[in-house]
Amino acid sequence: MTGxxxxxxxxGLGLRKEHHEAFLTAQQPVDFVEVISENFMACGGRPLATLEAVRERYPVILHxxxxxxxxxxxPDRAYLAELKTLARRIDPLWVSDHLCWTGLGGHNSHDLLPVPYTEEALARCxxxxxxxxxxxxxxxxxENPSSYVSFPGSTLSEWQFLAELSAATGCYLLLDVNNIYVSSVNxxxxxxxxLRGIPTDRVRQIHLAGHSHGPEGMLIDTHDALVPDPVWQLYASAVERLGPVATMIERDDQIPPLADLLAELAEARGLSERVPA
Amino acid sequence: MTLAILQHAFLAEIAADDALPPSSAGMAIYRNAYRGRLSDALATGFERTRRWVGEEAFEQAAAHYILTHPPHRWTLDLFGEAFPGLLGTLFADDPEVAELAWLEWQLQQAFAALDAPVLTATDLAEASLSEEDWARLRFIPAPGFAARQVDCDVVTLWPLLQDEAASSAPARLPESGWLIVWRQDFSPHYRLLDPAEGAALVALAGGASFGEVAARVGADGLQQFGAWFAGWLAEGLFSAMELT
Structure with missing residues (x-):
């Protein structure tokens, strides 16, 4: 594979159905939108028509x-075939997914489950x-997911694992700064x-989001709240190291009015401009 | 421990019931997320069914389904596909529950079904078909087309549940009817058909030729069959025809 x-x-923003109409009736101040690929794969009707109409107005990322x-x-070949069909139809800026596993042997958890950072898992990835x-x-x-357990057999750090994966496959990286923070606490x-350990030249996108507090001092990647101060601080450090990189607010639950998300995005834009290059 | 052993054990732990407590706070988070996501998928996918049976009964049924029907598709949108069937077993004395859930499920499937053109009466007229052609003609149903026999008047119950719970059970139909669902343009539709019309439509949509269905209807019913067929075309129930 080359490319x-x-x-x-x-x-940009993660586009959620609550805001579809707003994005189609007026030009919103975003440089791109990101959608969940699976919501538009192997489907037609209004969902696909909406995505195609959005694509006429904004660059789209398939996540x-x-x-x-x-x-x-x-990987499931039928899944890949459907994703390829969608990508050909939408012509996205890029296609992304996560450093995780979601299921095995016909049982899909529909969750982003953690990978042990071992040589065996790296070879599978x-x-x-x-x-x-x-x-x-x-x-x-x-993308780096949040995780809540670690494995005693791990021999690599998460950033070493991502760096090795990128070097071996030519993949790029999507840094979820909230997930880095959540996993660092957990x-x-x-x-x-x-941030120091990942190959900066491979990073093409940043996600910003909020989290919630779980048991035993753990943080949970709920993506349902404002970006909190520690994540903004880490974002500033990331921009300092990476330079300008596509950045978006990713809200998956407790979806607020679009104006609130645009205000958060303006904050990211402002912070990015203030960080010394 | 190999990756395969680790992953099988991990999945088993997050999908287990509470008789097996999670081994750590982190695993409890994964288990809660697994259950919560699947439970939410059923609650949002079967919103009106939930209103009808009540929150407690629905959650018990959902918990049973999550344990007995682990998701196996790449899309969460199909997780609930066997839930109407389970409700038919759990609510065996209340057939409207499974029928309502089936309607709710199929309307959502129709909403996002793959696009297809609509076959019109004009298309058929322009095809200049001979009588022999008509006998061999088969029809491809519209996106999201589905049909099942029902014993209760769930089409009257359905709109009553849009915003709040309904109080009285739907009437039993004098004889089993056919409930159909399909999509026209962007909108899912449903209609209750009497047994004769339903049987003819289900045969035609299931792949029987026009001639075979006409033979089943019989000479006395041919005029009625023609009227039904014209109505089905007007409703956009077919997307294509095939001469085989």
Missing amino acids: TIPPFSGF GVSLSLGADQQ IRNLTIAQDVLERPLLI HGFDPLDF
């Missing part, structure tokens, strides 16, 4: 949740991502080590 994704800087890159089995990129005929962006690492 490159040129840098694209700008500020997937079901590739199951880290599973001990090969490299094999599976290579298959996916070959079928899709494009390099993907891979697993006790310095989030700046994460």
